[in-house]
Amino acid sequence: MATRTVPATDPASIEPAEAPGEDSQLLEPARAYPGALIVVEGIDGSGKSTQLYLLKRWLEIGGYRLHFTEWNSSPLVKSATRRGKQRRLLTPTTFSLLHAADFADRCERQILPLLHSGYLVLADRYIYTAFARDVARNCSPRWLRNLYRFAPIPDITFYFRAPLDVAVNRIMSGRPKLKHYEAGMDLNLSLDRAESFRIFQGRILAQYDEMIESDHFVVMDGTLPVNKLQKQMRQYVKSRIDLSRFAPKKAARRAR
């Protein structure tokens, strides 16, 4: 399958990247569930959360059946993660496993049941965050791919790509106090927290780039104006997913 790269210059030219023919219709994935999963990925400061929020608002206002989920949001594992981070007990392996446990909880109790019941699920970060970040922490890619094998494959993965300096400057101006693990201080990259963060994010960026083809990322230019990017995103979603599946049921409304 070809890479689904969205051209940065001309939003009008967006089209499904597969060769024309049987695959070029709306994506009706051969999945075991009627729902659909849209994911955004990218380094901190790439603009992905803003874009997913706007996509969510667009769909919410339209009345579509959707659920929004975030990386690292399950209350079940939160206390362990917080304790591990505060006391700096986490190694690359246990850091990775705790996040996987957290994701598994969300996956088994939210994402999969909702996909089975026909929801459009929007995820701010997904398993590719773990792949990029944990490989940057020297975990084995083979081990990680196995670890997350239970996760459903997204219908669309938007990869927001911004140059390292742009992304890092966005983060540093808004959130000057970087946390220990967030800055990759556990990797002894630099004694300076900001410098360590920059090196760590650079490693993560390189890992994301590695996955563009193998994981069929739709690459989005994170330096474009917000509204322009959002327009591209909405067009791409419409071209790939039959949104009428998630539309409010008119018949039910008329019956009232």
Added chain:
Amino acid sequence: MSAAKNSRKKDRAGLGVAPAGSSSRNYGLPLPGLSGEEFGGSLIVIEGMDGSGRSTQISLLTEWLESEGFAVETMGLRRSGLVAKDIDALLAENTITRMTLTLMYATDFYDQLEHRIIPALRSDFVVLADRYFYTLIARAAVRGIERDYLHGLYEMALRPDLTFWLNVRPEAAFEREFRKSHAISYWESGRDLSLSDDLYKSFIMYQAKIKKEFEALAERQGFVSMDGEASVSAVNAELRKRIAAHLGIQRTHYRPSAALAQLWR
């Protein structure tokens, strides 16, 4: 759930990565930050279901080894500083799903491996493990998680120098457990699997499934299988003989101290 089915036939508790008996100290992958490092010490694992006498034997072996001048460290399930309490809380709640539980136990295991076992081995300790990841694989496998997924999860674990499996019939284990605590827990009887409403039946059926997983593991991993229903002193004598041979201890005579005498029956 995609990691659940498929490989039941092709991988019967198999390892798939490094063959048993390989000289490597891990199962195919080194832990991050540990590649190439050599260290001494010995890792000795005692496996067996609840009621098989594991903890009794570990107490006795610890005393014996210390009297022979060996420094001993122990590990077990749900004993990590990182997540042991969280797992306790999750188990009490009953809302936890099987993948999450599997991964929390894996976190608990690797935390102990990295913060307890490896530092102890570096200091030439004998580490006695009161169960190892084999139990975690067996428990998850009977709940339908793919075996090769589970073996992949523990690919960075250290390969024990010796693994003993105290083999008991589920019926005998039930009696021992019941005599000890006058109750059988929800998880020990595998109630989450809805095997039977009868607690006894559920316990027997669940432990029989676990035992079947262990039989396959024992063969692939070269466990020393022992009759866990024999007397404590007989099992202990056999364990001492095998461990003495591994550690080069000449004299295996041992009588428990007054503090442990009540375990000796």
